[in-house]
Amino acid sequence: xxxxxxxxxxxxxxxxxxxxxxxxxxxxxxxxxxxxxxLKSIDLTIVDGEFLTILGPSGCGKTTLLRILxxxxxxxxxxxxxxxxxxxxxPPNKRPxxxxxxxxxxxxxxxxxxxxxxGLRIAKVPKEEIAERVDVVLSIMDLVGLADRLPxxxxxxxxxxxxxxxxxxxxxxxxxxxxxxxxxDARLRDQMRSELRRIQRQxxxxxxxxxxxxxxxxxxxxRIVVMSEGRIEQVGTPTEVYRSPATLFVADFIGxxxxxxxxxxxxxxxxxxxxxxxxxxxxxxxxxxxxxxxxVLRPEDVELQRFPSPNDxxxxxxxxxxxxxxxxxxxxxxxxxxxxxxxxxxxxxIESVHHHSAHEDPTELPGEGDGVLAVLHGHALRAVQPLxx
Amino acid sequence: MGATQHTTHNTAKRPPxxxxxxxxxxxxxxxxxxxxxxxLVSVAIIIGFVxxxxxxxxxxxxxxxxxxxxxxxxxxxxxxxxxxxxIWLGFLVGVIGTAFGLVMALVQVRTEIRFKRxxxxxxxxxxxxxxxxxxxxxxxxxxxxGLITKEMFGLRYDITGLDGLLLALSVSFMPVAYLNFVGMLxxxxxxxxxxATDLGGTLTxxxxxxxxxxxAPGIANSFLLLFVSAIADLGNAVLLGGGYDVLASRIxxxxxxxxNLDKAAVFSVMLLVxxxxxxxxxxxxxxxxxxITITGKPVGEPKPIDQRSVLWPxxxxxxxxxxxxxxxxxxxVVGAFTEVWNINFSPTFDNVLFVLRGAGRxxxxxxxxxAALATPIASVAGLVIAxxxxxxxxxGRGLLDFASVLGVAIPGTIxxxxxxxxxxxxxxxxxxxxxTGTAAILVLAFTIRSLPGVVRVAVxxxxxxxxxxxxxxxSLGATPAQTFRKIILPLIRPAMFSSLVWSFAxxxxxxxxxxxxVTPQWRIMxxxxxxxxxxxxFGNAAAYSVVLVSVVLAAISLLALTTGxxxxxxxxxxxxxx
Numbered sequence: 006x007x008x009x010x011x012x013x014x015x016x017x018x019x020x021x022x023x024x025x026x027x028x029x030x031x032x033x034x035x036x037x038x039x040x041x042x043x044l045k046s047i048d049l050t051i052v053d054g055e056f057l058t059i060l061g062p063s064g065c066g067k068t069t070l071l072r073i074l075x076x077x078x079x080x081x082x083x084x085x086x087x088x089x090x091x092x093x094x095x096p097p098n099k100r101p102x103x104x105x106x107x108x109x110x111x112x113x114x115x116x117x118x119x120x121x122x123x124g125l126r127i128a129k130v131p132k133e134e135i136a137e138r139v140d141v142v143l144s145i146m147d148l149v150g151l152a153d154r155l156p157x158x159x160x161x162x163x164x165x166x167x168x169x170x171x172x173x174x175x176x177x178x179x180x181x182x183x184x185x186x187x188x189x190d191a192r193l194r195d196q197m198r199s200e201l202r203r204i205q206r207q208x209x210x211x212x213x214x215x216x217x218x219x220x221x222x223x224x225x226x227x228r229i230v231v232m233s234e235g236r237i238e239q240v241g242t243p244t245e246v247y248r249s250p251a252t253l254f255v256a257d258f259i260g261x262x263x264x265x266x267x268x269x270x271x272x273x274x275x276x277x278x279x280x281x282x283x284x285x286x287x288x289x290x291x292x293x294x295x296x297x298x299x300x301v302l303r304p305e306d307v308e309l310q311r312f313p314s315p316n317d318x319x320x321x322x323x324x325x326x327x328x329x330x331x332x333x334x335x336x337x338x339x340x341x342x343x344x345x346x347x348x349x350x351x352x353x354x355i356e357s358v359h360h361h362s363a364h365e366d367p368t369e370l371p372g373e374g375d376g377v378l379a380v381l382h383g384h385a386l387r388a389v390q391p392l393x394x
Numbered sequence: 395m396g397a398t399q400h401t402t403h404n405t406a407k408r409p410p411x412x413x414x415x416x417x418x419x420x421x422x423x424x425x426x427x428x429x430x431x432x433x434l435v436s437v438a439i440i441i442g443f444v445x446x447x448x449x450x451x452x453x454x455x456x457x458x459x460x461x462x463x464x465x466x467x468x469x470x471x472x473x474x475x476x477x478x479x480x481i482w483l484g485f486l487v488g489v490i491g492t493a494f495g496l497v498m499a500l501v502q503v504r505t506e507i508r509f510k511r512x513x514x515x516x517x518x519x520x521x522x523x524x525x526x527x528x529x530x531x532x533x534x535x536x537x538x539x540g541l542i543t544k545e546m547f548g549l550r551y552d553i554t555g556l557d558g559l560l561l562a563l564s565v566s567f568m569p570v571a572y573l574n575f576v577g578m579l580x581x582x583x584x585x586x587x588x589x590a591t592d593l594g595g596t597l598t599x600x601x602x603x604x605x606x607x608x609x610a611p612g613i614a615n616s617f618l619l620l621f622v623s624a625i626a627d628l629g630n631a632v633l634l635g636g637g638y639d640v641l642a643s644r645i646x647x648x649x650x651x652x653x654n655l656d657k658a659a660v661f662s663v664m665l666l667v668x669x670x671x672x673x674x675x676x677x678x679x680x681x682x683x684x685x686i687t688i689t690g691k692p693v694g695e696p697k698p699i700d701q702r703s704v705l706w707p708x709x710x711x712x713x714x715x716x717x718x719x720x721x722x723x724x725x726x727v728v729g730a731f732t733e734v735w736n737i738n739f740s741p742t743f744d745n746v747l748f749v750l751r752g753a754g755r756x757x758x759x760x761x762x763x764x765a766a767l768a769t770p771i772a773s774v775a776g777l778v779i780a781x782x783x784x785x786x787x788x789x790g791r792g793l794l795d796f797a798s799v800l801g802v803a804i805p806g807t808i809x810x811x812x813x814x815x816x817x818x819x820x821x822x823x824x825x826x827x828x829x830t831g832t833a834a835i836l837v838l839a840f841t842i843r844s845l846p847g848v849v850r851v852a853v854x855x856x857x858x859x860x861x862x863x864x865x866x867x868x869s870l871g872a873t874p875a876q877t878f879r880k881i882i883l884p885l886i887r888p889a890m891f892s893s894l895v896w897s898f899a900x901x902x903x904x905x906x907x908x909x910x911x912v913t914p915q916w917r918i919m920x921x922x923x924x925x926x927x928x929x930x931x932f933g934n935a936a937a938y939s940v941v942l943v944s945v946v947l948a949a950i951s952l953l954a955l956t957t958g959x960x961x962x963x964x965x966x967x968x969x970x971x972x
Contacts, residue, residue: 114884124870
């Protein structure tokens with residue numbers, strides 16, 4: 006463990022406001038089809054030592070934001086601050102950051118050792134120290150014995166680790182990751198995911214990680230920044246963005262969500278009374294909502310009960326929950342869980358997921374065509390703003 | 395690395411906005427300084443040595459005396475015939491040379507015959523020899539008193555004229571098409587053909603419906619390149635043309651026979667127009683299509699052709715063609731080592747000794763010296779231009795890219811005459827001295843002719859490098875200059891070395907750009923060969939050719955030994971037009 010301590014970044018000056026800050030950053034690209042606003046006024050603080058993921062679909066601006074942090078792109082307006090100093094005009098090679106690329110970008114004519122030593126040699130670190138520091142990362146990254154190989158002689162996972170080793174060995178203040186796992190196959194990706202997280206924790210290097218893969222983001226991050234169309238939709242811990250999505254986009258992009266149209270009836274300290282599926286129900290009030298909102302509900306929060314004659318019963322509220330009758334339209338057995346689609350009498354489709362345990366028989370679940378009662382608990386419903394115009 | 399500026403203040407210190415904007419502009423300018431300089435140098439090279447000389451010719455042809463020549467020549471029926479001949483020759487060479495190249499490439503890539511390696515080397519012989527060396531052989535073999543036509547078959551046939559030109563030019567330029575097709579066929583996605591086979595396609599059907607349409611841009615491409623090369627070729631036109639007038643030979647006669655530069659300028663413009671049109675078509679229309687059709691990694695190796703009815707004709711044609719090339723070039727060697735070529739076959743070293751020890755020695759040494767000087771200059775200049783073209787998007791990039799390969803389209807004779815006209819007096823108030831008659835102008839001509847090829851190779855090599863390599867280096871703290879030295883340069887070195895060999899070979903073997911620039915002080919071998927052949931001293935001409943090819947081969951081997959570079963398929967860039 007002593008070796009790893011040696012490698013860890015120098016302790017930064019206490020800075021409660023965060024290591025890296027983005028203030029009012031906009032980025033406009035001039036394209037052939039006109040001007041494209043890739044980032045629309047981004048404010049973000051990245052806290053010392055955290056693993057922050059920027060998550061969003063392709064074209065949402067996440068990579069542009071990362072490249073602005075690295076210095077490969079200039080913001081059109083706004084500033085990047087590192088440890089409270091403005092670094093917007095500092096060229097990328099003078100920023101104490103290192104980037105891990107999607108394609109690894111290993112130098113094909115250099116051996117593993119030379120690849121890792123590259124940044125140190127540029128910084129004119131003494132020879133003995135270079136050897137020592139490279140050895141340390143080689144052992145942390147599980148690359149011992151591969152020092153003399155060329156990148157082409159390594160497996161995908163090994164190349165990935167060399168790319169990471171090359172970046173951490175220079176002890177950057179911030180590590181930047183540009184979808185580094187997307188070139189690996191599924192099994193290796195899972196493995197590298199936990200590996201990467203372990204190494205980051207061990208070294209305590211502040212990390213900004215860009216991905217479009219929500220599972221990756223959930224599994225690795227301290228905090229997630231969800232982006233869409235050049236805007237930040239929500240910043241929060243994985244639990245927050247999953248359990249309390251701020252917008253419909255977040256609810257939809259991270260995990261699955263049932264979306265129900267609703268209108269507001271009244272507000273009280275207890276919550277928000279809404280009109281949904283023809284009945285009135287009390288749901289938690291997230292605050293800051295205007296008149297126009299929808300309710301989202303995670304499929305695992307829907308409870309299904311067998312109900313032979315749905316036609317006798319449409320929708321009613323019982324003790325803070327809605328019970329709506331309908332028919333099961335589709336059943337998908339996924340192994341660990343079964344996913345069911347229920348059509349309510351008014352035509353609304355409700356997705357539900359039933360997770361299996363050892364002491365139950367999956368065949369006891371309702372099948373296609375069976376009548377069911379979908380139970381939607383008020384406290385699990387979340388009012389969010391619909392998609393931004 | 396280490397952390398940069400630490401401030402203990404909670405609020406960041408920021409200079410006022412206008413100052414910051416100024417500062418940012420200054421930073422950017424500094425970062426682009428080197429790039430801007432490189433861009434400036436590139437533009438200067440191209441304007442000074444390609445565009446300016448060409449404009450000089452055009453200006454000359456429309457000058458006072460030039461206009462009179464226009465009037466006289468356009469009235470003459472012979473001029474019309476000359477232009478028609480030139481176009482017809484270009485067309486036929488384009489068709490025949492492309493067909494030859496395609497057959498040779500198909501045999502090379504898609505069959506498994508045992509001697510295909512030999513065929514490959516044979517196909518490359520014309521690349522390293524002066525294109526008109528063939529002409530002498532063709533004359534002695536098939537001419538009026540040709541060994542084969544008269545001696546063997548007793549025919550009263552004379553190959554001079556269109557027949558001879560077609561034969562000599564198709565063989566000489568076939569490698570351009572051949573290398574082009576080998577590259578394309580190798581990059582072919584075998585999966586495509588497999589899919590067609592699965593769908594029940596026979597071999598010929600598959601070739602017609604899948605292979606041919608994908609090759610179509612390549613076919614058009616090599617046709618156009620051969621067209622341009624054929625109409626520009628001077629040596630063959632002079633030696634083999636006979637009564638078949640083409641523009642190249644009339645330019646030669648206008649200058650060498652009549653000392654009439656105005657007339658030459660007018661013919662040059664007539665030659666320039668079809669060359670530029672064809673080149674523009676190739677550049678704007680075909681290059682893009684070629685990239686779209688053949689991209690990415692090949693997935694499956696295409697199966698070799700096994701259907702006999704297809705295999706046998708292909709192999710037979712290729713073998714015959716190979717044998718013919720061996721015959722023609724072999725016969726030059728015979729000529730170099732016999733008393734009187736075609737008449738007295740007693741072996742002798744006199745001819746070769748004439749070149750190595752006698753009057754030819756000067757020319758040999760001058761040529762090697764000047765070509766060796768031009769090669770690194772072309773490489774560095776080509777690399778700078780390629781770097782500017784690939785580095786980033788900027789206004790005028792497309793124009794620079796176009797202009798950099800323009801040297802291919804402008805016939806060598808025109809480059810030569812252009813340089814002659816442009817630098818026959820001091821320029822820019824004496825900053826550039828008069829170059830006509832000096833060695834510098836010869837080096838310049840060599841450099842300009844090699845430049846497009848080097849630029850193509852370097853652009854290809856640079857484009858292969860993923861941009862993230864550069865960014866990775868910068869992200870690890872390296873400056874752009876360090877990145878270029880430590881990452882980019884080592885990675886493109888193999889390609890650059892092969893282009894070095896290639897441009898040396900090209901300088902050694904080129905005739906048309908230097909023919910009007912040589913002086914008694916500075917003799918160039920190709921010009922000597924033409925001279926000797928023109929005077930009927932074929933033995934000496936053959937000896938020159940053999941020595942010249944040996945020098946080129948020696949240079950290739952030397953580079954191969956010293957740099958560990960493999961003299962393989964990759965030694966000659968497949969996509970670069972000759």
